[in-house]
Amino acid sequence: MAEFEPKVVAFVCNWCTYAGADLTGTSRIKYSPNVRMIRLPCTGRIDFMLLLQAFGQGADGVIVSGCHPGDCHYTAGNFHARRRWILFRRLIEFMGIDLRRVHFAWVSAAEGAKWAELVTNVVDEVRKLGPYQSFPKRLDGQPKPVEVA
Amino acid sequence: MGEQRILQKASLGELFAKLIAGGQRILAPVKSDDRVEFAAVKTPDQIAGDYIQTTTSAKTAVFPRYETMLRFRLKGKDVDVDELTPEAKPTVLFGVHPCDAASFATLKAVFTWDSADAYVEPKLEKTTIIGLSCTKGDAYCFCTSVGGGPGDTRGSDILLTPIDATKYLAEILTDKGRAIVAAAPQLFTPANGEAKEPVLAKIAPRFAADKLAQKLSALFGKTDVWLNQSLRCIGCGACAYACPTCTCFDIQDERQRYGGVRMRCWDACGFGMFTLHASGHNPRAKQSERWRQRIMHKFSYQPERLKVLGCVGCGRCSRACPTDMNLGEHMQSLAETTV
């Protein structure tokens, strides 16, 4: 069996982290190819549901990243996001969802190297954890009728 | 009435073993925390003893909360589609109260009238019901108002009544029931005219559903009556999901990028979205109209259309209701309302 390759989904803001990741590329810094990036306008717009949807569709780890405090393109989107994350992390931790698979970061447009390091670290960590099998998945067409048992 | 036999409680284990060896799965009421639910059992000691009703009804055995219908893979302009018809496992539903057993007539009527439903009908065919008479009821029960009773045999293939601490009076009612007996004939000993009535729960009738059915269409336009009854209803689906005869469902697709399933799941007429048109028009926009639909559907439309009552008086809806909408009480009040 081939070695487990984790799938990590990164939700990033358009103005800082996405540009930062661009810089990683243009700077020719190598980083793990296991990450799938999804660009959104602002971390304030990254709904916590997206994280669950990612896990529900087979992600093994999730990164959420945006502008450093004070740098938000929309002034305070990341401050609002931070509050939401504080509560969301606590909730899913309480429910037994593995926080080692959910990572938050500030990566600016100038931090190409930080992005590479972040992704590589997260992928390594998730690789050690293995596939996130216990998380329920979206119905994928395998016949699984509910049994009353 | 059916053929009467005696079955010792102590020999249930042997019966179960025989049935399981014969390829049957046995679903029976099992205690979990403070609730009792139908679940697969191997031995009689797993079965709950002292309870009025399971929280979820026996309908889940043939009509589960959700069920996948089709699987598809999207391939460019084309799509591969597989039908997913679940295997109907031979099942014995054991310890089903007479109200729940009666509900199978309604389920059968809905899912086989005009055309047979490929998901429910095969499961109905493969299900044998061993009923268990009720020796107690509560203020939510009203089976005797809807043509049933604590020792009613309708719907059961065998009805057991615990006539004393050690034995059941077994009424063998159908061919499916006789097949169960045939699996272990020595366990079913001859009866000597034992009566079940003394141990049955006493449930006083509150209204007469057959008489009420004729009156309901005249009550339809009395909007005040429906509003007054439904004011405290908050429009959740607890009653419908707890109900053994509620069969309304939704069909939805679940998709990942290149594939997914079509599935159906329970739905409830109490939800505002239930009848909402794409245009925004809603034939039943008010909660009172949805409450009226719930009553009319069960007590007027279904009897008229499918010749079967949509209520068996189990009282689950009322026990589940967060706002204590007691169906028996509401029906009684409708019966007492002058047209």
Place this chain on the structure above:
Amino acid sequence: MEALQKKARALLEAGTVKVVIGYTAGTDVERARAFFARNAEQTQQLIFDARCCQNLATYLMKPEVKALGKAALVCVPGALRTLMQYAVENQLADETVLALAVTDAGEVVELPKFAAVEEYLAKMPRGLTPEQQQELDRIDKLPLEERWAFWAAELARCVKCYACRAACPLCYCSRCITDVNQPQWVPVASDPLGNLEWNVVRAMHLAGRCVDCGSCADACPEGIRIDLLNHVLAREASAHFGAEPGYSTRKDYALSAYKPDDKEEFIR
């Protein structure tokens, strides 16, 4: 009880309100149910005792109840807190509902304005009870897998009847996220993912707003401990942001505000 009936009768007879939303005896002795007294005679059916726990403020958002006219609302403390939060969220104008609180001594206190409600609540104990805290701690101390197993088993029972949503006074959205299907945020079926997502969404949408009236868990026909999810978020919101929803009309809701120095050691 008599004092309440008398007060309700007086209010209706004077025409101060059109309906008194209170409680009456329920099906069995342990249960009370909501009751809408619209004339003097009906006030005799009003009761108030330990059985009365449903948060009746929920009905203030129901169109059919609004249509009855100005209401007096018999309030348990959770309902009073709901009124405060309605005010914060601009769902209810001041003096549009007359809150009636019943003291331990059985006296009926009229609270016609939000200010009066706030003053009344000021004397009440705040925050989670020791029992609630203990329950949270008990689950928190479980190993990760056991915590997950606990919640998987709890949520597996969810049938998506949405009684929690219907009973919650603060779930007043005219269109709930579960009713939105472009995209379909929460899977429609009560499958494991759908149940998890729905319960997380519900808790998060109440984070920092929940006034801990307990109606959601009371309403759940399957007895799922969904209130714990609200409690854990309430404890966190209180610890980090000083959130105390339901005690003041002047405080922003915790997630609509921020501070530049909110904790962030978990962010890389």
Place this chain on the structure above:
Amino acid sequence: MTTANLYTPYRMKIAKVVEEAPGVRTFRLEFADPAQAERFDFKAGQFGEYSVYGEGESTFCIASSPTRKGYIECTFRQMGRVTTALADRDEGDIVGFRGPYGNIFPIEQWHGKNLLFIAGGIALPPMRCVIWNCLDLRDKYKDISIIYGARTVADLVYKQELAEWGGRKDVKLWTTVDPGGQTPEWKGQVGFVPTILEQVAPTAANTIAIVCGPPIMIKLTMPVLAKLGFKPDAIYTTLENRMKCGVGKCGRCNVGKVYVCKDGPVFTLAQLNELPAEY
């Protein structure tokens, strides 16, 4: 089990897409399996469940005439999840269809009568089926009149066919748009459908009226028909309740004891008058 699964759709290939009006399209669907096309039969007035795999099913009438074999057509407005996904499909794509469901317009009973079609907006499609059906059997009927209105000129659907019908000597056609919806080039009527109906004042003698449209149009048209002398059993309409299963099981389309999916969608006004007004 040998029971054919009611809920399994036919595989249909989109053979043609016509843009009718803003947000409104017509698809011509051909059976991917010719053997199914051979066996398939329907009658005017019936409907089906159209599906986009991954998005769900939606209910529309069959808008083509049963006299035109080998394909069906549907016309839909992009409104919700399924119709939006459907609008994204192109020629050659595979979609699902199951049906035909429901009752029919009893066009054989109408032989020898005048037919008056009254439609508004996106409700012409259910009527187009029966109009073409009757036109294809033209000698069976006497006068055929059509009154069709939409909000604006752009919202009129089947523009080519309207032109064709308007050009025929054996069809009387009035097209109208709501006041303010006309363009400088517009040569048709201006006014709401009931108003135009009143002006046209067709005879009620030996005439069947078929009315399809939004609820408000139907509500205002019925009194005009009554004034013109139309009896309730000479007025036909269709109900468009929300449906999921289409086969009388899912429980949401009923009006009283009537299942719109089984006993409808076609009803006479006389039948509707017997039902609770819950549609």
